[in-house]
Amino acid sequence: MKARIKEISEELKLVISGKTFDALLPPLLFAVVNGRYQLMVAIIMAIALAVLLGIIRVARKQPLRYAAGGLLGVLVASGIAYFSNNAANYYLPKIVTSAILVLAALVSLILGKPMAALTSHLTRGWDLEWYWRKDVKPAYQEVTVLWFLFFLMRLALQVILFRRGDVVELAWTNTLLGLPVTIAGLIISYLYGIWRLRNLKGPSVGEHREGKPQPWEGQTRGF
Template sequence: MAKWQELIEEAKSVVSGKTLDAVFPPFLFVFSNSFFGLNTAVGIALFSAVLLGVLRLIRKENWLYAVGGFLGVGFASGFAYVTDSAANYFIPTVISSAALVFVAFATLVIGKPLAAWVSHLTRGWPLEWFWRSDVKAAYREVTWLWLLFFLFRLIVHVVLLIDGNALALVWVNTILGWPGIVTVLVISYIYGIWRLRQLGGPGVDEFIAGKEAPWKGQTRGF
């Protein structure tokens, strides 16, 4: 029970209420395009982003989410409007997936895996701990998982984009968006903790305190 509660807390820290911003505008865009045309769909999608932003501000949530959501929808809508193709609404998603594939692969090549950088930036743990041989392997393997996920998402999006299937794109974007990312992150967390224990290195607190082996290892957080 405690482990499930831990996983739920970790998932909540990742999602942070951003799922609606990522899912609602694309669905509304494709639905509106089917009935009212591209120009109206662009306007409705932008209005929905503004509305979500206002709701966030009223609820005193981070205003950066509101701005980020609006810019994301505006960027995507701009692609669709300029190219006169509803399917091109998802070009920014293709670009972001390609960028993540490149970054993940590049960090693996240089031996500084992306998963370690993400954990360092979100948790503030010392970088020196991540680069230990009895720690880094776990983050390298998780980074490979991320690379394969984003590569798969990229391939699916490109195929559907070439086909011009906007409805399929919105469904794929929804499934492989936050739901897919959260699923991958939960798997990463479970595997990462298990792998760190297998490697037998010190936990972060033990590393910071300068404790000598034998170590208890990392028991929570990845």
């Protein structure tokens, strides 16, 4: 059990970093401040926090890509909220992102190039041809279906709360359905994917690359 927990922890580090908080904290601060003060104060505080996080990254000599991405997101969201004079519009970019993910997952399934396989390929650099094997591909298709259902559920909740104009609920929904649920979803995807690959009895990435004949050991780690 300890070995499995360690394995999952190491796998999660490939796609999740503590630096992702650079994108999570400013929207939460925006919602809290907006509930007590004017929209402009909330915008200034959110931007200030994003800049502060960037300064911290520079001081610690850490990569700026997360802080820069978070700052860009805050600037775009703040601009939309400011020019529309509607705090709820601060979360429009996140709703649009959810809609894009729903569409991307659906299109990838229709085209037979599941999003989970493409994401794994980009993250790990494994041979793309391996993912399209008949004894490998179904695992990634099924995981992509799970992703599609989650993205669709999140989008539906975001739209409902946006129409209500509830900024605080939007903030917490985006946060809880962001990193915490993403971590849970990745763990489930990983465990299910490894189990499904074993059942499909296909070769591992290394065995496929080397052209080894059956019987195969199969993929025992990584998805």
